[in-house]
Amino acid sequence: MMGNKILEVKDLEVKFPVRSKLLASKEEKFKIVIEKVSFSIMEGETFGVVGETGSGKSTIAKTLVGINYPSAGEIYLMGRKINFNKKSDLIFLRRNVGIIFQDPVGSLNPKLRIFDIILEGLNFEEKYTKEEKRDKVYAVAKKVGLNESKLFSYPSELSGGEKQRVSLARAIISPKKILILDEPTSSLDVSIQAQILNLLQNLKEELNLTYIFITHDFNVIKYMCDRLGVLYYGRMLEISEVKDAYENPLHPYTKDLMNANITIEGNSGFESETELGEPARNGCIYLNSCRFKMDICNRDPPMIELNSRLVKCWLYDKSQKEDYIKVKGSN
Amino acid sequence: MINLPRDISHEKNLSEIILEVENLRVSIETIDKRVEVLRGVNLKLKRGEVTAIVGESGSGKTTLAQAIIGVLDTPPVFIESGEIFFDGIKIFPSNEKINFRGQGINMVFQEPLVSLNPVYTIRKQLEESIEVQGLHMKKKEIEEELSKILSDLMIRDVDRVLNSYPHQLSGGMRQRVAIAMAMIQRPKLLILDEPTTGLDLIVQRKIIQLLLKLKKEFGTTLLIITHDLAVAANMADRMYVMYAGKIVESGTKDQVIKDPLHPYSKMLRDSVPSGYKDSGPLRVTEGNPPDISHLPSGCAFHPRCPLAMEICRKEEPTKKVIEDREVLCWLYDGKQNT
Numbered sequence: 001m002m003g004n005k006i007l008e009v010k011d012l013e014v015k016f017p018v019r020s021k022l023l024a025s026k027e028e029k030f031k032i033v034i035e036k037v038s039f040s041i042m043e044g045e046t047f048g049v050v051g052e053t054g055s056g057k058s059t060i061a062k063t064l065v066g067i068n069y070p071s072a073g074e075i076y077l078m079g080r081k082i083n084f085n086k087k088s089d090l091i092f093l094r095r096n097v098g099i100i101f102q103d104p105v106g107s108l109n110p111k112l113r114i115f116d117i118i119l120e121g122l123n124f125e126e127k128y129t130k131e132e133k134r135d136k137v138y139a140v141a142k143k144v145g146l147n148e149s150k151l152f153s154y155p156s157e158l159s160g161g162e163k164q165r166v167s168l169a170r171a172i173i174s175p176k177k178i179l180i181l182d183e184p185t186s187s188l189d190v191s192i193q194a195q196i197l198n199l200l201q202n203l204k205e206e207l208n209l210t211y212i213f214i215t216h217d218f219n220v221i222k223y224m225c226d227r228l229g230v231l232y233y234g235r236m237l238e239i240s241e242v243k244d245a246y247e248n249p250l251h252p253y254t255k256d257l258m259n260a261n262i263t264i265e266g267n268s269g270f271e272s273e274t275e276l277g278e279p280a281r282n283g284c285i286y287l288n289s290c291r292f293k294m295d296i297c298n299r300d301p302p303m304i305e306l307n308s309r310l311v312k313c314w315l316y317d318k319s320q321k322e323d324y325i326k327v328k329g330s331n
Numbered sequence: 332m333i334n335l336p337r338d339i340s341h342e343k344n345l346s347e348i349i350l351e352v353e354n355l356r357v358s359i360e361t362i363d364k365r366v367e368v369l370r371g372v373n374l375k376l377k378r379g380e381v382t383a384i385v386g387e388s389g390s391g392k393t394t395l396a397q398a399i400i401g402v403l404d405t406p407p408v409f410i411e412s413g414e415i416f417f418d419g420i421k422i423f424p425s426n427e428k429i430n431f432r433g434q435g436i437n438m439v440f441q442e443p444l445v446s447l448n449p450v451y452t453i454r455k456q457l458e459e460s461i462e463v464q465g466l467h468m469k470k471k472e473i474e475e476e477l478s479k480i481l482s483d484l485m486i487r488d489v490d491r492v493l494n495s496y497p498h499q500l501s502g503g504m505r506q507r508v509a510i511a512m513a514m515i516q517r518p519k520l521l522i523l524d525e526p527t528t529g530l531d532l533i534v535q536r537k538i539i540q541l542l543l544k545l546k547k548e549f550g551t552t553l554l555i556i557t558h559d560l561a562v563a564a565n566m567a568d569r570m571y572v573m574y575a576g577k578i579v580e581s582g583t584k585d586q587v588i589k590d591p592l593h594p595y596s597k598m599l600r601d602s603v604p605s606g607y608k609d610s611g612p613l614r615v616t617e618g619n620p621p622d623i624s625h626l627p628s629g630c631a632f633h634p635r636c637p638l639a640m641e642i643c644r645k646e647e648p649t650k651k652v653i654e655d656r657e658v659l660c661w662l663y664d665g666k667q668n669t
Contacts, residue, residue: 189387190387191615191620194614197613201612216531218532219604222605223613225608260535262562276534
């Protein structure tokens with residue numbers, strides 16, 4: 001089922017202006033939130049993006065649907081380069097990439113009825129008549145398991161799971177290629193989360209979707225994704241198959257994350273020794289928290305390819321091989 | 332006002348049970364009706380153990396904690412009936428005001444940003460919680476105590492944290508400060524409402540380790556309120572599962588997680604994904620958590636229960652004791668030990 005590259009992101013950089021402390025100061029300052037992130041998504045896969053608060057997960061999601069504009073780098077969607085200053089390109093992007101936000105309350109207009117909210121997903125489509133649009137809303141509501149009787153309620157009358165189903169319906173009412181799921185279940189109870197996860201799996205099969213799944217929940221990532229990218233303060237540190245990342249994490253940060261993950265089997269027997277430091281200003285971003293740091297880590301490591309996995313760490317640089325063996329032995 | 336004795340841990344005939352809640356009923360009064368939020372809750376906490384209460388939103392977990400420590404929003408929420416005993420003393424209902432908060436029972440609330448005062452530095456707030464103990468410590472001693480508790484909590488740059496205001500700290504740090512504030516009074520029972528919700532993975536792991544360490548070091552009894560089964564599985568000795576204002580199952584952690592009796596506990600466990608993608612779809616139960624103001628007849632779980640029987644629709648189940656566990660389900664009718 002997996003095929004061609006459907007989306008390619010090259011050296012993406014996103015920066016936001018920072019207001020200077022002196023109001024009169026003319027100089028504009030920027031904070032770089034995403035720095036040189038590259039990845040590509042294959043057709044039909046679920047690509048997970050994991051990272052902690054402030055790592056830029058949601059910024060990437062928003063950039064991919066053109067809510068934020070990148071300050072550098074290139075994005076190719078189905079081979080077409082997206083120019084963010086061109087309206088036709090943005091429409092092309094938004095026609096093909098849908099997004100579901102974390103907070104179902106904030107992403108649904110409280111003054112519209114559910115029917116009209118879902119209908120908003122067809123705003124760009126001018127070819128349908130009113131009746132066709134109505135039928136489509138009913139069909140998509142059925143698809144996401146939303147009771148018809150809820151269609152004329154307001155968002156405040158719905159439960160969290162139902163709201164998330166509405167977001168989903170609005171996103172897929174016009175055919176999409178890629179769906180970005182930004183923490184779709186983190187505000188839901190576990191039993192409702194399970195319902196939504198199953199629904200997402202079914203829809204993906206049915207509609208041939210490609211997912212970009214953003215979350216901080218490692219059990220969900222493990223269950224949902226084919227490959228994952230680990231993000232830390234705006235940098236992609238590792239891209240691996242999910243199984244590889246769980247069984248043999250490469251980057252020290254991934255290792256720390258996997259060690260810290262708790263499951264219902266109850267595995268907190270051993271101590272996690274990570275002391276989280278601030279992200280480093282120079283050199284490798286994880287330098288201040290890393291257990292394996294070496295002298296060379298004061299230089300920013302390149303993305304190193306290792307058995308079709310990508311890792312941004314000097315440990316896997318061939319010229320550092322001795323250290324690598326040492327580290328492998330100690331882990 | 333009755334003060335609890337400050338330190339009675341050397342006394343021998345200390346009962347094993349530190350907190351006992353008996354048949355607690357809590358209601359919310361609305362304009363036109365009275366809605367029962369807790370419908371007869373029984374709880375027994377053993378001294379020195381970690382007990383977890385798990386359940387989904389709206390099950391009444393937080394209300395239970397608030398009722399125990401006596402901070403319910405009265406009105407509209409009030410305790411209708413029931414008794415609470417702490418360390419052998421009846422703290423509710425009681426005609427006298429009993430000073431059990433602080434050194435007796437202490438609580439860490441869910442959102443530390445709300446429970447910390449935004450206009451005082453952390454130092455000032457921590458000093459305050461030492462002062463209320465009435466120990467008349469010297470300034471230097473207070474300073475030592477503060478840096479000791481903060482380094483116990485694995486905070487490295489103690490001075491920076493002490494001189495900060497709450498908004499200047501990260502979520503994990505704020506949570507640690509809130510725990511420090513509670514631990515500094517050496518409570519016998521510490522209630523933690525969602526102690527790690529919203530925290531990053533590595534920080535969550537740290538907080539869990541820390542709480543277990545504090546429990547070991549000071550013998551504090553912990554009561555953890557959480558919706559996250561993984562947190563409960565990694566911390567608790569005993570677990571209580573709540574649904575719609577009732578405790579539907581209780582037992583040791585292993586019993587509840589590995590061999591749950593109540594269909595709801597099973598459902599909770601099965602909802603948590605644990606395998607890879609190829610492990611097949613999750614076993615889900617359709618339906619939503621019930622609206623507490625319109626509870627179904629009989630067992631509140633029966634509309635979602637895969638094993639619902641005729642009797643479940645009509646009558647509320649009574650408590651069944653099976654070996655050393657308790658379960659509220661008709662399935663085990665007649666199977667209990669006498």
